[in-house]
Amino acid sequence: MQIDSKPYGPLAIDERQVITFPVGIFGFEQLRTYALLDAVQTGFYWLQSLEDPELAFIMLNPYDLRPDYVLEVPDEDLESIGYEEDEDILVFAIVTIPDDETKISANLQGPIIINRVAQLGRQSISLDSRWRTKHLILDELAETGSR
Numbered sequence: 419m420q421i422d423s424k425p426y427g428p429l430a431i432d433e434r435q436v437i438t439f440p441v442g443i444f445g446f447e448q449l450r451t452y453a454l455l456d457a458v459q460t461g462f463y464w465l466q467s468l469e470d471p472e473l474a475f476i477m478l479n480p481y482d483l484r485p486d487y488v489l490e491v492p493d494e495d496l497e498s499i500g501y502e503e504d505e506d507i508l509v510f511a512i513v514t515i516p517d518d519e520t521k522i523s524a525n526l527q528g529p530i531i532i533n534r535v536a537q538l539g540r541q542s543i544s545l546d547s548r549w550r551t552k553h554l555i556l557d558e559l560a561e562t563g564s565r
Contacts, residue, residue: 422471477510
């Protein structure tokens with residue numbers, strides 16, 4: 419399947435990369451179909467809207483940033499994407515890249531959860547109060563490296 423992507427322009431993808439978000443993503447509820455793409459930079463991914471080629475989220479695996487991260491979200495959010503087994507679920511954090519690159523952050527409070535088998539996704543809200551919407555990536559990596 420051919421798509422238009424913000425990071426790469428026209429791109430051929432496999433149908434298995436298409437993820438449907440039945441309720442959209444917070445702030446973008448009207449957009450429901452996305453493609454999960456690898457980024458050039460290892461450890462990062464793109465979530466490209468198939469309905470708006472100008473909208474793409476960069477994401478990372480929160481466990482890579484914080485090995486102590488625990489996915490604790492409402493059961494109904496997991497049920498809404500057909501959760502049955504842990505190995506079917508992918509978890510991501512949306513990354514924000516401001517002008518000041520030292521302030522690049524990851525949203526660990528609002529994880530993106532994807533059932534890779536059912537090809538369904540949802541953004542949820544963590545029930546764990548340790549996670550915030552802005553975890554500075556450089557600070558987290560420096561702290562994790564010192565443990």
